[in-house]
Amino acid sequence: MPQPAKLALEDGTVYQGESIGSAGEVDGEVVFNTAMTGYQEILTDPSYRGQIVTMTYPEIGNYGVNSIDIEHDAPSLAGFIVREDSRIYSNYRAEGDLQSYLKKHNLVAIAGIDTRALVRRIRTEGAMRGVLSTLDLDNESLIQKAKASPGLVGRDIVREVMPNQTHAWDSRLDDWTALEIGDARSDNSGAHVVCMDFGMKWNIPRHFASRGNRVTIVPGNTSADEIRKLEPHGVFLSNGPGDPEPLEYAHQTIRELIGDVPIFGICLGHQLLSLACGAKTFKLKFGHRGVNQPVFDLTTGKVEITTQNHGFAVEEESLPDCLEVTHRNLNDDTVAGVRHRQHNAFGVQYHPEAASGPHDSHYLFERFQEQLNQPV
Structure with missing residues (x-):
């Protein structure tokens, strides 16, 4: 049975999906990346510290993960959002699947939400603070946590x-x-x-x-x-x-x-x-x-x-x-x-x-x- 997960933005918008990573709750700035490939490089890029990253390409995970394409020793981003997580991967360099990688590194991640709607909102309103959770599924509680997130401006991360x-x-x-x-x-x-x-x-x-x-x-x-x-x-x-x-x-x-x-x-x-x-x-x-x-x-x-x-x-x-x-x-x-x-x-x-x-x-x-x- 898939574990439910929710993403709440500081403007009061809430998206419901299912967890594809570790159980937990994280906050950060919700942003999007327009690449069709390179999700493992994105996951391990330290520049994403403090951010919850949305992939605009609809299917992520189809070529698996490996120990070569990493850009740092461990992921640094706060959370990960995809439209659809591919259950099957196929690539001669692949060493495992995306879900297992996310869980190994204790990353909170969500699939099954309308990422196109989310990206349109970010483009219209700007990058927003958000909370991604598999633990607290109360909408009002999550929205308040998103509003309380410190954001990136003025911080030395x-x-x-x-x-x-x-x-x-x-x-x-x-x-x-x-x-x-x-x-x-x-x-x-x-x-x-x-x-x-x-x-x-x-x-x-x-x-x-x-x-x-x-x-x-x-x-x-x-x-x-x-x-x-x-x-x-x-x-x-x-x-x-x-x-x-x-x-x-x-x-x-x-x-x-x-x-x-x-x-x-x-x-x-x-x-x-x-x-x-x-x-x-x-x-x-x-x-x-x-x-x-x-x-x-x-x-x-x-x-x-x-x-x-x-x-x-x-x-x-x-x-x-x-x-x-x-x-x-x-x-x-x-x-x-x-x-x-x-x-x-x-x-x-x-x-x-x-x-x-x-x-x-x-x-x-x-x-x-x-x-x-x-x-x-």
Whole structure:
């Protein structure tokens, strides 16, 4: 007998379905992702911390799960919503089914609700706080809990997903990784890239290592002096969850490093670079999440199809003179990339590592690679 589950939003809307994960109750910001595939990468992306993710594609789970496609050691999102959970999976790489994976990692998940209606509501009203529960099924009680959820604005939730200590990436690089990225396995004796980890997807350091770089990962609250002691040839600013403005420790570190070494930021890292230079950020109505987001490269005139996952963006009107816009999101004209006019520092509001997603933006890793041994 299926276990009932409910999703309640802060505006009083309630959806009833059935549980496909662990029993429990979670709260968070309810958002949606427009990807047709990549649900395992989404589940393990730390950028979803504090969020209940809705998949817009109607059937999820049809190709199972495996131990290769994960983007972190464990899921970080609050909850998971699908229209239909496939009871049958078929893929030569599959090692298990989605339901078992959700239960193994104690994820609260719901199926059987009208996800199209839910997404239309989010697009109309904006991302909302919500509660997903298999324990409390009283509508009024759930609505009040949704209203009491703290949300994301003004909170530092990066500390919940960043690593506790500095470590080298090399020990995690495997033969499959180098093969999938398309480069020969390296001996990692090239340039030294220090990654500031704010909740980093694993395919990012895989890209750096596959190009022969030595990769060191440091917690996102590491100071500029501590990073300088590692003698990096370049510093990478990772993706991560939530509001970038409360992360003043990161703003300060990045501000001090600009001009010392080349800097490359992705997603949250792009926002933090902009904030460190004096810009501001704002919360988007419902964010950009999916593998089909068009971006215009102002420097080449080309359009890229990109993978995105963010709920905040850089405010163009606040950009200081030292930053110029390099990319724009073609769906809403928001800033999708900036670069420093005097120093080798740039960032993009999307994921060129393509896990999962298109490969249009791999050139950004090559651009950073070229800068690693150049004057800043």
